[in-house]
Each structure stands twice: as structure tokens, then as C-alpha cells.
Amino acid sequence: xxxxxxxxxxxxxASDQEVRWCPGCDDYVILRSMQKALPEMGVxxxxxxxxxxxxxxxxxxxxxxTYGMHGIxxxxxxxxxxxxxxxxxxxxxxxxxxxxxxxxGGNHFIHVLxxxxxxxxxxxxxxxxxxxxGQFSPTxxxxxxxxxxxxxxxxxxxxxxxxxxxxxxxxxxRAAGNMPKELTDIFxxxxxxxxxxxxxxxxxxxxxxxxxxxxxxxxxxxxxxxLHVEHGQPMIFGKARDKGLVLNGLxxxxxxxxxxxxxxADLLVHDAQEPDPTMHQMLVRLEFPLVTGIIxxxxxxxxxxxxDALTAEVKSRSAFTKADDLxxxxxxxxxx
Amino acid sequence: xxSLEQEQSGIESLEHVVVxxxxxxxxxxxxxxxxxxxxxxxxxxxxxxxxxxxxxxRAPQGSLYGVSGFQVHIGSIEVSTPGDTVxxxxxxNPAGLKTNLYAVKPGHTLIVDADAFTKKNxxxxxxxxxxxxxxxxxxxRVIEVPMxxxxxxxxxxxxxxxxxxxxxxxxxxxxxMVYWMYHRSTEHTVAFFNKKFKNxxxxxxxxxxxxxAGYYYAETLELIPNAYTIAPxxxxxxxxxxxxxxxxxxxxFLAAAEKSGLELFLGSYPITPASDILHELVKHKHFGVKTLxxxxxxxxxxxxxxxxxxxxxxxxxxxxxxLALKGEALGLAMMVELPLVIVDVQRGGPSTGLPTKTEQSxxxxxxxxxxxxxxxxxxxxxxxANCFHYAFEAARLSVEHxxxxxxxxxxxxxxxxxxxxxKSVAELPEIRNNLLKDAxxxxxxxxxxxxxxxxxxxxxxxxxxxxxxxxLEKDSTTGNVSYVPENHEYMTExxxxxxxxxxxxxxxxxxxxxxxGELLIVGWGGTYGALHTAAKQLHEEGYxxxxxxxxxxxxxLPPNTEQVLRRYRKILVCELNSGQFAKILKIQFDDLPLAxxxxxxxxxxxxEELLEQFKKHLS
Numbered sequence: 001x002x003x004x005x006x007x008x009x010x011x012x013x014a015s016d017q018e019v020r021w022c023p024g025c026d027d028y029v030i031l032r033s034m035q036k037a038l039p040e041m042g043v044x045x046x047x048x049x050x051x052x053x054x055x056x057x058x059x060x061x062x063x064x065x066t067y068g069m070h071g072i073x074x075x076x077x078x079x080x081x082x083x084x085x086x087x088x089x090x091x092x093x094x095x096x097x098x099x100x101x102x103x104x105g106g107n108h109f110i111h112v113l114x115x116x117x118x119x120x121x122x123x124x125x126x127x128x129x130x131x132x133x134g135q136f137s138p139t140x141x142x143x144x145x146x147x148x149x150x151x152x153x154x155x156x157x158x159x160x161x162x163x164x165x166x167x168x169x170x171x172x173x174r175a176a177g178n179m180p181k182e183l184t185d186i187f188x189x190x191x192x193x194x195x196x197x198x199x200x201x202x203x204x205x206x207x208x209x210x211x212x213x214x215x216x217x218x219x220x221x222x223x224x225x226x227l228h229v230e231h232g233q234p235m236i237f238g239k240a241r242d243k244g245l246v247l248n249g250l251x252x253x254x255x256x257x258x259x260x261x262x263x264x265a266d267l268l269v270h271d272a273q274e275p276d277p278t279m280h281q282m283l284v285r286l287e288f289p290l291v292t293g294i295i296x297x298x299x300x301x302x303x304x305x306x307x308d309a310l311t312a313e314v315k316s317r318s319a320f321t322k323a324d325d326l327x328x329x330x331x332x333x334x335x336x
Numbered sequence: 337x338x339s340l341e342q343e344q345s346g347i348e349s350l351e352h353v354v355v356x357x358x359x360x361x362x363x364x365x366x367x368x369x370x371x372x373x374x375x376x377x378x379x380x381x382x383x384x385x386x387x388x389x390x391x392x393x394r395a396p397q398g399s400l401y402g403v404s405g406f407q408v409h410i411g412s413i414e415v416s417t418p419g420d421t422v423x424x425x426x427x428x429n430p431a432g433l434k435t436n437l438y439a440v441k442p443g444h445t446l447i448v449d450a451d452a453f454t455k456k457n458x459x460x461x462x463x464x465x466x467x468x469x470x471x472x473x474x475x476x477r478v479i480e481v482p483m484x485x486x487x488x489x490x491x492x493x494x495x496x497x498x499x500x501x502x503x504x505x506x507x508x509x510x511x512x513m514v515y516w517m518y519h520r521s522t523e524h525t526v527a528f529f530n531k532k533f534k535n536x537x538x539x540x541x542x543x544x545x546x547x548x549a550g551y552y553y554a555e556t557l558e559l560i561p562n563a564y565t566i567a568p569x570x571x572x573x574x575x576x577x578x579x580x581x582x583x584x585x586x587x588x589f590l591a592a593a594e595k596s597g598l599e600l601f602l603g604s605y606p607i608t609p610a611s612d613i614l615h616e617l618v619k620h621k622h623f624g625v626k627t628l629x630x631x632x633x634x635x636x637x638x639x640x641x642x643x644x645x646x647x648x649x650x651x652x653x654x655x656x657x658x659l660a661l662k663g664e665a666l667g668l669a670m671m672v673e674l675p676l677v678i679v680d681v682q683r684g685g686p687s688t689g690l691p692t693k694t695e696q697s698x699x700x701x702x703x704x705x706x707x708x709x710x711x712x713x714x715x716x717x718x719x720x721a722n723c724f725h726y727a728f729e730a731a732r733l734s735v736e737h738x739x740x741x742x743x744x745x746x747x748x749x750x751x752x753x754x755x756x757x758x759k760s761v762a763e764l765p766e767i768r769n770n771l772l773k774d775a776x777x778x779x780x781x782x783x784x785x786x787x788x789x790x791x792x793x794x795x796x797x798x799x800x801x802x803x804x805x806x807x808l809e810k811d812s813t814t815g816n817v818s819y820v821p822e823n824h825e826y827m828t829e830x831x832x833x834x835x836x837x838x839x840x841x842x843x844x845x846x847x848x849x850x851x852x853g854e855l856l857i858v859g860w861g862g863t864y865g866a867l868h869t870a871a872k873q874l875h876e877e878g879y880x881x882x883x884x885x886x887x888x889x890x891x892x893l894p895p896n897t898e899q900v901l902r903r904y905r906k907i908l909v910c911e912l913n914s915g916q917f918a919k920i921l922k923i924q925f926d927d928l929p930l931a932x933x934x935x936x937x938x939x940x941x942x943x944e945e946l947l948e949q950f951k952k953h954l955s
Contacts, residue, residue, distance in 0.1 A: 327760070
């Protein structure tokens with residue numbers, strides 16, 4: 001029996017636990033954006049599950065008044081896969097960080113994307129290990145000085161989006177951790193997308209890596225430095241909305257509207273649903289402007305759908321409905 | 337060599353006999369052995385089998401390390417092991433003969449494919465001279481049969497068979513001969529051909545023809561002077577089937593899922609010798625079984641933890657190296673107090689060790705192989721057939737007590753097969769679960785059943801029970817994260833006490849034979865057959881003071897364990913490790929008169945060595 005969905009507010013999703021992230025951390029923004037997104041998603045509170053690994057971000061489930069599990073380091077995608085496969089009715093969210101997902105949990109991260117289980121992952125990327133107090137992470141830049149790289153990091157970083165799309169991510173979005181409205185919208189879109197959705201949040205760590213993204217995320221510069229893409233819209237950015245992207249050979253090029261006869265009609269139009277990942281990878285790799293928004297959103301069959309279809313087919317031709325049917329089938333014999 | 341003319345014709349009646357089929361990996365020895373054992377079981381014999389195959393998938397043909405074998409022990413009396421020594425060895429090539437002759441008692445029979453004893457094959461088997469000609473086999477009764485050429489001859493009128501198919505069916509010639517020797521009908525195997533080759537009538541015809549050719553060869557040419565009969569065994573009335581340990585384990589979980597009304601979820605990563613449980617369960621989607629072949633061992637267990645959180649009967653299957661990888665996640669399952677079964681089909685360790693050999697050396701890992709104070713229930717199956725029972729028990733205990741259970745089996749019982757008196761799900765005990773359907777007032781996630789101390793199972797999707805679990809220590813009342821020192825100690829104690837109270841939900845250990853006296857033989861897990869057989873022999877030889885206690889419940893131990901142990905003047909703990917169960921007993925009970933017999937060769941206990949040890953402790 002369908003009953004109507006209660007009218008939730010963000011407060012319905014906030015637990016009674018005091019939030020203990022450092023003052024000024026972007027995690028507060030992400031948390032509140034999620035609490036605001038949930039009432040808009042059309043899901044029941046009791047059907048929402050947050051699964052996390054280990055790290056600062058992974059405390060997230062404790063602050064949500066939903067079902068949740070704070071797991072072990074790197075394993076949240078696998079735990080969440082079990083939850084979702086066991087009960088596909090649930091809205092399942094993975095909360096992870098750059099170390100959790102791409103170092104210790106790298107294997108689960110790529111395989112959950114490959115399988116396309118219908119769950120959502122939020123990757124809090126601050127290019128540092130926060131909870132263990134400041135070692136470099138797999139997204140730290142070369143030369144970055146950290147507790148474990150006092151003379152500068154020598155390990156080249158992963159680009160989360162590039163790795164994810166390489167692992168066949170069907171949905172990938174990137175957003176700055178200081179833009180709550182954008183985050184809320186993306187969270188809602190991720191929930192509506194059938195398949196594994198990955199949202200990378202560029203998150204400032206005020207203690208160990210302060211300012212790691214300020215060059216592109218600060219209020220003063222972000223309109224000039226970020227290109228926020230929307231499906232079906234031309235790729236325009238800049239405070240004056242006068243810059244855009246065109247394809248020059250095999251490279252993306254920034255052009256100025258009005259210069260050299262360039263008009264809006266010459267600009268690339270974002271197609272998030274293009275199955276070929278080439279353009280999406282180019283957008284992910286672009287350093288200027290930094291591309292944010294839903295870069296890739298390609299509908300595909302989910303693992304649950306494949307499994308359900310197979311189960312229905314096997315059931316339809318199976319002679320077994322109870323375990324006894326199996327136990328007494330085939331070559332049995334009587335004694336006495 | 338024993339002259340054939342000297343043999344008397346007639347039929348000899350035996351109580352039990354051990355047959356071993358050996359040949360090249362590609363010779364179909366597993367199939368031959370399985371057919372012989374299934375046919376014998378249906379004839380009413382008790383059986384125990386053990387396959388022995390190389391870990392190389394396609395070892396070079398004819399090589400010593402490419403030999404594949406299958407041993408069958410059939411009896412008109414109770415048979416508990418596949419047997420130590422072989423009464424009849426069927427060797428399809430020189431390498432098979434060379435690597436298996438040690439197991440044949442002098443005076444017993446060898447059937448060899450004489451066609452395979454070529455210079456090339458002898459070289460590969462590192463024979464300097466042909467053992468069929470150099471007199472080295474004079475203590476055995478050797479029956480040389482040109483099986484390859486006889487098979488070819490039998491098939492010469494069938495058009496359309498390639499040489500490979502012809503050469504591959506010679507195992508059926510051997511099987512036919514053995515059927516005649518033991519008065520077995522070929523009927524079951526012919527039915528098997530008809531099913532297996534349903535759409536290949538040519539193969540049905542060819543295999544049947546070769547099988548019959550072997551049978552008639554043995555009969556009409558009178559090359560085999562005597563035949564043996566093994567009468568049906570006296571077994572309890574009922575409907576039986578022959579089952580392999582790993583299949584029985586899988587079926588035990590199917591039964592538990594149906595009995596408990598919970599859907600089964602398996603998260604697993606392939607590993608020898610546990611993979612057959614995965615192979616079996618993936619077949620049963622019609623029962624609502626969900627499986628995930630995960631990206632690694634850790635994802636195998638963590639996906640199962642997720643499924644347990646979502647209210648499923650969750651299991652994961654592995655062997656020793658995988659259990660090591662699962663350790664941290666097993667600690668999480670214990671900490672969040674969710675039901676979960678971990679099956680460890682033990683193999684020879686440490687590290688990669690001896691993947692295709694058996695050992696009992698994961699016991700202490702199962703007991704203690706996690707960070708922190710992390711007790712879980714540990715139980716062990718002891719025969720191929722009772723893997724069913726203990727898989728069911730593992731599921732029952734984990735669901736009723738809301739804690740992980742490690743079920744230990746081993747490569748020996750997992751790959752061995754035996755008759756199983758089929759259990760109907762209706763005959764099995766109830767499984768009570770702790771699922772909460774509605775939100776009780778003032779509910780907290782760590783509220784406990786006052787008797788078992790089990791947490792209640794609040795599953796996502798249930799309104800009003802939203803809560804957070806996790807690996808961080810939780811407040812015993814509110815379930816919130818807590819660093820309070822006294823709370824941590826209290827929670828540590830309550831988790832241990834919860835596992836200890838499982839004693840109230842498991843049976844006593846009941847010794848066989850003497851209930852008190854001079855010597856108690858103690859074993860656990862997959863060594864039951866060997867220990868029981870040897871202990872029974874002593875008992876029948878008149879040793880009145882010898883008892884035998886076999887343990888299936890390891891943590892906690894059965895409630896009467898100490899009482900039983902103290903009734904004997906000496907306790908001999910026999911294990912396929914260096915004394916891990918003995919250590920567990922020593923930790924729990926002071927001043928036990930313990931002695932140990934340990935074997936770490938990747939092999940099961942042999943009968944003779946056990947008898948020798950037992951008697952040593954009796955003098």
C-alpha cells in the first residue's frame with residue numbers, strides 16, 4: 001500500500017549528535033547541503049542509508065538521522081554494495097575521502113563503478129590525510145609539503161574523475177565544497193540517476209591543507225576560473241559570461257566571445273549523456289577553466305537490474321521452489 | 337608375480353575395500369572414481385571418497401606431478417575415511433603407478449594400462465626400466481590390460497569419432513572392469529551418459545560401448561580370476577544421496593535461509609578449496625539466493641556485512657589466506673554485532689602453503705586473528721555429510737546470537753564425499769531471529785535480549801529505527817560513539833559474555849566408547865573419520881578404558897567439556913597442526929593430563945599411525 005511521503009525538512013535528517021569537524025571545514029557545508037537535498041528526493045527517511053569508511057568525512061553518517069554504518073578504511077563501497085544488492089529499495093550513499101577511496105579502498109572504488117550498482121558516492125577530496133594529521137594523499141600534488149613529505153611530495157596524483165571514468169563511471173560530477181546550492185542540486189540529480197553516481201567535492205581542509213583549492217573556488221575568482229557545465233547548454237564561463245570552450249583539433253581551447261568573430265553558436269554544447277568518454281575525460285583534465293557540474297551522466301543497466309532479470313528467468317524455468325525439491329532431486333536411493 | 341592359473345575362481349566376500357584410480361590429469365580419473373562411488377552408494381554400500389589432483393591445471397602429460405587420483409572406500413560396514421591403504425590400484429600410466437604404488441599393500445592388485453608403458457612415458461615417469469618387466473612388482477598381483485588398444489578396437493565400428501575422443505574413453509574401459517570385479521551394475525553410469533551427452537548420441541554410444549567392453553573383458557576372458565563382493569552396509573533407514581562436503585555446506589545454508597525466512601546473501605572471492613561453495617550457491621537464484629563474486633576477499637566479507645545490516649542471512653566463504661585478509665572486517669562484524677557466517681575451508685598453510693592439501697592450522701587464527709578483544713563463535717564440521725548440519729548450525733547461532741560465526745571445514749572433508757541421509761527442512765530446528773518489525777518506545781541500538789545478550793536487528797527500511805552502527809566503540813545505552821573508559825571495558829566484557837552464553841544453546845560433547853578410564857582420545861573437525869575408526873578398533877580389540885571425544889563446537893566449548901575431560905587419566909589431543917586445540921584446552925582448564933599427537937604433512941591421519949600412538953599411551 002502506497003502512503004504519501006511525509007513532508008520532511010532538513011531538520012528531520014539531522015541527528016542529535018554534536019558535529020565535531022574543525023570550525024570552518026567545508027564538511028559542514030556538504031552535510032547541510034545533503035540534509036537539504038534529502039527532503040527533495042522523494043525518498044523515505046527510513047529507506048536512506050549512509051555508509052562510510054574511515055577519515056574525517058567518514059564521520060558523516062553519525063550526523064545524519066538515517067540508517068548508517070561507519071565502516072572500516074576503504075571498504076564503504078563494498079559494504080554499500082551488499083546493502084543495495086540485499087535491498088534494492090533503499091537509497092544508499094557512500095561517504096568517502098581521497099585517501100579512503102583512492103588509496104586503501106582503490107580496488108572497491110573502481111569495481112563499484114564498473115558494476116554500476118545504483119548507489120551514490122560522495123568523495124570529499126581535500127588532497128590530504130586529515131584524520132591521521134596531515135600526510136600526503138593520492139590526490140596531493142607533486143611538491144606538496146606534508147608531514148610525510150617534508151621536502152615535497154614525489155608521487156604524481158590521481159585525478160578522481162579521470163580514474164572514475166576510466167573505471168566506467170556512468171555518473172560523475174564535480175563541485176566546490178563552498179557552493180551549497182550547487183551541491184544540493186547535484187545530490188538530488190545523483191539520487192535520481194539509476195546507477196553508481198560519483199560526486200567529487202573539492203573540499204578545503206582548514207588545518208592541514210588550507211587553501212588547496214582557493215585559486216579556483218574563492219568567491220572572487222570562481223566565476224572566472226570555473227566552468228559550470230549543464231547538459232544541453234553551451235560551455236560559457238566568466239564573470240562577464242564572455243568566455244567559452246571550443247574544440248581545436250584534439251584539444252579544448254578557451255575563446256572570448258566577440259573576438260575573432262566568435263559567437264555563442266561556435267561554442268561546444270555539453271552532452272553529459274554521450275557514452276563515449278573522450279570529451280568527458282578532456283573536461284575532467286582541463287585545468288583552466290576547472291570544469292564543475294555534472295560532467296557525465298550516461299544511463300545504463302544497473303547490476304541489480306541484470307541480477308533481477310536473471311533471477312526471474314532462472315525462477316521461471318526452475319523445478320525447485322523449496323530446498324527439499326533440490327535435496328531430494330536427482331540420484332537418491334532408499335535404504336531399508 | 338602371482339600366476340593367474342594358481343588363483344581360484346569364485347567370489348570372495350569382503351567387508352570393505354579401497355580402490356584408487358590414477359592417471360594423467362586428462363584421463364578422467366575424477367569422473368571414473370565418482371561413477372564408481374555413486375554406483376556403490378546406490379547399491380547400498382557405505383562410502384567415503386577423496387580426490388587427489390595436481391594444482392596445475394594442465395600439467396605436462398605423463399609427468400609425475402600431473403597425476404590425478406580418486407580414492408573410494410566402500411564397505412558393507414560403516415566406513416568413515418577414504419582409507420589409508422589401497423586394495424586395488426588402477427593405473428592408467430607409469431607416472432600414476434610410480435606415485436601411488438606406496439599406498440598398495442603387498443599382495444594386492446594393480447590393474448595397469450599396458451599400452452601406456454611406452455619408453456616415452458617411462459622416461460617421463462623417471463623409470464629406468466619398465467616395472468612391468470623388471471620384477472619390481474613381484475609382490476603384487478599385476479593385471480596388465482592393453483586398455484588403449486582394446487578401447488580403440490571396441491570403437492572401430494563407430495563412424496565419426498576422432499582419436500582424442502577414442503583415447504579419452506579408455507577410463508570407461510577401466511571402470512567397466514572394476515564394475516565386474518565388484519559385481520556392480522553399469523546401469524547407473526549408462527544413465528549418466530544419457531543425461532550428460534543428451535545432445536551427442538555418438539558419445540553416449542561410444543562411452544557405453546567402452547564401458548561394456550571393459551565389463552565383458554573382465555568377465556568373459558577370465559583374465560581376472562576372482563571377484564569380490566561387498567554386501568550393502570547396515571545404515572539407518574531413509575532416503576540417501578552421495579554428497580560432497582562443500583555441496584553439503586552450501587545446502588546447509590539453503591536450508592537455514594528457508595527455515596529462518598531470511599534471504600541468503602553470499603559475498604565471496606574464489607579460493608581453493610572453498611570455491612565449490614560459491615559454485616553451488618550461484619546456481620540457486622530460484623531460492624532467492626543473492627551472490628556477489630567480489631573484487632577481493634575483503635569485499636567478499638564487507639559486502640556480506642552490508643547485506644547483514646540490510647537483514648539478510650549473510651555468509652562469506654574462504655580459506656586460510658582469505659581469512660587473514662578478512663580479519664579486520666570480521667572485527668567490524670563483531671563490533672556492530674550483526675549475524676554473519678564465515679566459512680574457512682582450511683588448507684595447508686602458512687602463506688600460500690599447500691592449497692590442495694588438508695590441514696587444521698587455522699584454528700588459532702579463527703579464535704584470535706583480529707585486533708582487539710574480538711571473540712566470535714567458532715564451530716567445525718567433521719564429515720562431508722555433516723557439513724550440512726554445521727552450516728545450518730553456524731547460520732542458526734549467528735542469527736540467534738547476533739554475532740559472527742566462523743565455520744571451519746577443511747580440504748579433506750570439503751572435497752570428500754559420503755552418503756548423506758537427506759534431511760528435510762521440516763525436520764530441522766527453528767531459527768529464532770531478533771528482527772524488530774516496529775519501533776519499540778525508547779529503543780536504542782545496543783538494547784539486548786536479557787538471556788542471550790544479543791542485540792536486536794533493526795533493518796533499514798523500518799520506520800523509527802534509524803540508527804548508526806560502526807567500528808568505533810559505542811555507549812552501552814545510547815549507542816552513540818563513546819570514549820568513556822568504563823564503558824569500553826563494560827562493552828568488551830558484554831561482547832565476550834554474549835559469546836560465552838552460546839553454551840546454553842549448544843549440545844554437550846558425548847564421548848564414544850569408554851565414558852571414563854585410562855585414555856580419552858580428543859579430536860576436532862575433519863579428523864573425525866580417522867580418529868573414530870582407530871578408536872573403534874581399539875574398543876573392539878578389548879581396550880576397555882579408551883574413550884573418544886570429538887569436538888564440533890570450539891568457541892564456546894560444549895558446557896560439559898571439563899567434566900568429560902576430567903574423567904580420564906590421560907588425554908591425547910590429535911590434530912593436523914602443532915597443537916592448536918590442545919592450547920585452547922590448556923588456556924581454559926588447568927592441569928589437564930594432556931598429551932598431543934600432531935601431524936603437519938598436508939595429509940589426513942593414517943589408521944596405523946593412530947593405532948600406534950594410542951597404544952603407546954596405553955602402555
